[in-house]
Amino acid sequence: xxxxxxxxxxxxxxxxxxxxxxxxxxxxxxxxxxxxxxxxxxxxxxxxxxxxxxxxxxxxxxxxxxxxxxxxxxxxxxxxxxxxxxxxxxxxxxxxxxxxxxxxxxxxxxxxxxxxxxxxxxxxxxxxxxxxxxxxxxxxxxxxxxxxxxxxxxxxxxxxxxxxxxxxxxxxxxxxxxxxxxxxxxxxxxxxxxxxxxxxxxxxxxxxxxxxxxxxxxxxxxxxxxxxxxxxxxxxxxxxxxxxxxxxxxxxxxxxxxxxxxxxxxxxxxxxxxxxxxxxxxxxxxxxxxxxxxxxxxxxxxxxxxxxxxxxxxxxxxxxxxxxxxxxxxxxxxxxxxxxxxxxxxxxxxxxxxxxxxxxxxxxxxxxxxxxxxxxxxxxxxxxxxxxxxxxxxxxxxxxxxxxxxxxxxxxxxxxxxxxxxxxxx
Numbered sequence: 001x002x003x004x005x006x007x008x009x010x011x012x013x014x015x016x017x018x019x020x021x022x023x024x025x026x027x028x029x030x031x032x033x034x035x036x037x038x039x040x041x042x043x044x045x046x047x048x049x050x051x052x053x054x055x056x057x058x059x060x061x062x063x064x065x066x067x068x069x070x071x072x073x074x075x076x077x078x079x080x081x082x083x084x085x086x087x088x089x090x091x092x093x094x095x096x097x098x099x100x101x102x103x104x105x106x107x108x109x110x111x112x113x114x115x116x117x118x119x120x121x122x123x124x125x126x127x128x129x130x131x132x133x134x135x136x137x138x139x140x141x142x143x144x145x146x147x148x149x150x151x152x153x154x155x156x157x158x159x160x161x162x163x164x165x166x167x168x169x170x171x172x173x174x175x176x177x178x179x180x181x182x183x184x185x186x187x188x189x190x191x192x193x194x195x196x197x198x199x200x201x202x203x204x205x206x207x208x209x210x211x212x213x214x215x216x217x218x219x220x221x222x223x224x225x226x227x228x229x230x231x232x233x234x235x236x237x238x239x240x241x242x243x244x245x246x247x248x249x250x251x252x253x254x255x256x257x258x259x260x261x262x263x264x265x266x267x268x269x270x271x272x273x274x275x276x277x278x279x280x281x282x283x284x285x286x287x288x289x290x291x292x293x294x295x296x297x298x299x300x301x302x303x304x305x306x307x308x309x310x311x312x313x314x315x316x317x318x319x320x321x322x323x324x325x326x327x328x329x330x331x332x333x334x335x336x337x338x339x340x341x342x343x344x345x346x347x348x349x350x351x352x353x354x355x356x357x358x359x360x361x362x363x364x365x366x367x368x369x370x371x372x373x374x375x376x377x378x379x380x381x382x383x384x385x386x387x388x389x390x391x392x393x394x395x396x397x398x399x400x401x402x403x404x405x406x407x408x409x410x411x412x413x414x415x416x417x418x419x420x421x422x423x424x425x426x
Contacts, residue, residue, distance in 0.1 A: 023103070025102075025103075025124055025125055026103065026104065026105060026106050027106060027388075028125065030048050030049065031048060031049055031051065031052045031106070031125060031386060032048065032049030032050060032051075032052055032053060033125070033126075034049075035049055035050075035053075036053075036126070037049075037052040037053040037125055037126050038050060038053050039053040039054045039057055039058075039060050039061050040053070040054050040061060041061065041062055041063065042061060042062060042063030042064060042210070045058070045061045045064065048388075051367075051386045052108060052125045052126075052127075052386055054134075055108070055133065055134040055367075055384075055386060056108060056127050056131035056132065056133050056134070056384075057131065057132065058132070058134050058277075058279060058293055059132065059277055059293070064279060065279065065280040065281075065282075066277040066278065066279055066280060066293075067257060067258075067259040067277060067278050067280050067286060068259060068275050068276075068277050069259045069262045069263045069267050069272075069275060069276040069277055069278065069294075070263040070267065070268065070275055071267060071268070071272045071273060071274055071275045071276075071298075072267065072268045072269075072270070072271045072272050072273075073268075074271065075271050075272065075273035076270065076271025076301060076312065078113070078116065078117070078118050078297055078300065078301070079116070079117050079118070080117065080118045081114065081117040081118060081119050084114070084119045084413065085412050085413065086098075086412065087112065087119070087120065087408060087409055087412040087413070088408055088412055089101070089404050089405050089407065089408020089409070089411075089412075090404060090408065091400070091401050091404040091405075096408075098110070098120055098122075098405075101401070101405050102122060102124060104401065105368070105385065105387075105398055105401060105402075106368065106385050106386045106387055106388075106398075107122070107124055107368070107383055107384065107385050108123070108124050108125055108127050108131075108133065108384045108385060108386055109122065109123055109124070109127060109131070109133055109296040109382070109383070109384040110122045110124075110381075110382070110383055110384075111296050111297065111299070111300045111380075111381070111382040112379070112380070112381050112382075112409055112413075113300050113303065113304055113307075113378075113379070113380040113381075113382075114377070114378055114379050114380075114413050114414075115378040116304055116378070118300075119413065121296070121297075123296070125386075129295065129296065129297065130274060130295060131295065131296070132274070132276065132277065132293040132294055132295055133293065133294065133295070133296060133299065133369070133384035134291075134292075134293050134365075134369070134384075135290065135291070135292040135293065135294070135363075135365055135369055136290045136365030136366045136367060136369050137240070137289065137290050137363075137364060137365045137366055137369075138292065138299075138363040138364060138365045138369050138370070138371060139243075139278075139287070139288060139289060139290050139291055139292035139365075140240075140243045140288070140289055140290070140350040140363075141350050141351050141363040141371075142262065142266070142288075142292050142302075142363075143243055143246050143247055143250070143258075143288040143289075143350060144184060144246070144326055144349045144350035144351065145265075145266060145318060146250055146258065146261050146262065146265060146266070147159075147180065147184065147246055147249070147250060147349075148318060148319055148322035148323065148326065148349070149261075149265045149318060149319065150250060150253055150254060150261075151319070151322060152318075152319035152322060155253050155254055156180065156249070156253050158180075159179065159180045159181035159184065160179050160180070160181055161179065161180055162176065162177055162178065162179055162180075163175060163176050163177075163178055163179070163180065163183065163245050163248075163249055164176030164177065166248075166249045166252040166253045167245070167248045167249055167252050168252075169219050169248075170219070170222065170223065170245070170248070173222065173223045173225075173226075174188070174190050174225065174226055174228075175188065175190065175222050175223070175225060175241070175242075175245050178190070178232055178242075178245070179232075179233075180246070180249060181233075182232050182233045183242045183243075183245055183246050183249075184246065184326075184348075184349040184350055185233075185236060185336055185347060185348070185349065186236055186237060186238055186239050186242050186347065186350075187230075187232065187233050187234065187235055187236055187237070187336075188232055188239070188242055189228045189229060189230040189231050189232040189233070189234065189235065189237075190225050190226070190227070190228055190229075190239070190241075191225070191227040191228060191229045192225050192237075192239035192240075192241045192242075194238060194239060194240060196366075201221070201225065201241065202240050202241075204221050205218060205221045205222075205240065205241060205244065208220065208221050208281075208282065209281035209282060209283075209287055210281075210282065211281075211282030217282070217283055218244065218281055218282070218283055218285065219283070221241070222241055222244065222245060225241060234335065235335060236335065236336055236341040236342070236347045240289035240290065241289070243288050243289035243350065244285075244287075244288055244289050246288060246350075247285060247286060247287075247288025247289070248285060248288075250288075251285065251286075257284075257286060258278055258285075258286035258288060259277070259278050259286060262276070262278070262292075265317075265318075266302070266305075266317075266318075267298075269312060269315070269317040270301050270302065270304075270305045270312055270317060271301060271312065272294075272298045272301060273295060273297055273298055273301075274294070274295040274297075274298055276292065276293055276294040276295075276298060277292075277293050278291050278292055278293070279291030279292075279293070290365070290366075296382060296384065299371060299382045299384070300371075300380060300382050302371070303363075303371045303372075303373050303380035303381075303382055304380055305317060305318065306323065306327070306361075306371075306373045306375070306380075307373050307374070307375045307378055307379070307380055308375070308378075309323055309324070309375060310323050322349075325348070325349060326348045326349035326350070326351050327348050327349075327351050327353065327359060327361040327373075328348070328353075328359055329346050329348075329353045329355075329359070329420065331348075332346060332347075332348060332353070336348070337353070338353050338354060338355035338420060339355055341353075345362075348361065351363065352364055354372075354420075355419060355420045356374075356416065356417065356418065356419060356420055357416060357418035357419060357420050357421060358374055358375075358376045358377070358415070358416040358418070359374070359375055359376065360372070360373065360374040361373055367385055367386055367387045367388075368383060368384075368385025368386070368387040368398060368402065369383065369384055369385060370382070370383040370385075370402060371383075372406045372409075374410060374415050374416070376415075376416065377410065377413070377414060377415035377416060379409060379410060379413055379415045381405070381406055381409050383402065385398075
């Protein structure tokens with residue numbers, strides 16, 4: 001009991017010290033302040049003015065199915081750092097503070113850790129430390145970690161196994177013939193459209209997953225993807241369907257659901273403070289491509305686990321070699337490295353790789369959900385957000401300023417922002 005009281009006191013101190021002065025928050029009217037940031041319905045949870053409330057309490061939205069991920073018996077401590085420098089960053093040749101960032105961007109939560117200590121912790125728009133923030137595509141990285149553990153335990157024999165060796169319902173389909181490694185790198189070569197215009201393949205998959213009448217089953221959507229843009233394994237093209245297939249490989253290989261696996265392999269070993277949960281599709285499969293929900297500090301604990309290369313204390317919780325394969329640019333084929341896979345990021349095993357000298361990587365969600373990690377400095381930045389834009393092409397400003405903030409956090413806390421030297425092609 002003594003440990004619990006100490007931890008609770010430290011957590012309360014972090015919130016009291018770092019919470020900014022109460023003031024108007026960006027777009028608070030549009031985001032539902034007058035409605036006390038209420039949750040929506042199954043038809044409105046994605047929209048304003050319900051996204052703040054719904055995206056931090058999706059479990060309470062009527063009609064949304066979820067499955068609980070059990071927390072640890074005892075939470076691992078996140079002590080508050082005693083003396084840290086102020087965090088500042090530069091964006092478009094202007095200097096800003098952390099408080100400025102919160103006044104400029106739609107952040108619902110922000111957490112900075114260094115060597116396992118809380119440097120800053122903020123909640124906005126009426127959110128509190130027990131809110132469970134929706135991952136969107138950060139869930140893809142969680143799915144990758146579970147794949148890595150299944151591989152280390154021998155449940156998955158090889159990343160070069162085809163998906164249909166595990167998911168018999170995909171036999172005879174192009175996704176079934178794709179290897180797990182190709183799916184991890186989103187390099188199936190299959191054309192899965194993800195434009196976020198409501199008419200693309202991700203909209204079809206999302207409607208099927210939600211059980212919309214006449215939308216078919218998620219597996220029907222996956223089997224319908226047959227056209228190719230490239231040979232398998234050669235090119236990164238973002239496609240959420242590939243993570244959906246990975247989730248099905250996991251559950252078929254293990255005979256357990258993803259919530260059970262997440263609790264057993266991640267949440268309990270890392271010392272999660274709160275239960276988390278997965279959104280569940282109409283066919284009972286967790287939405288591995290975007291449906292994980294967790295508290296801000298537990299997102300931070302996950303980032304800390306990654307910063308420590310899979311260790312909690314002296315115990316190796318996740319396979320280190322897999323994590324390096326997933327997050328180290330030097331271990332990727334040339335086409336998947338930073339500034340090659342995309343004009344800025346590289347892509348590993350469901351992780352975004354930054355073009356920095358020191359290994360730095362990110363989990364990212366479509367509306368500003370982010371965990372940045374730099375293992376060499378022990379620095380982790382967690383952001384949960386409710387950005388309006390679904391694509392940086394529509395409005396790059398939030399994405400650019402987020403990157404500037406991360407670089408400012410690194411510079412302020414002794415991390416490295418040195419650019420990556422060119423890597424020889426493999």
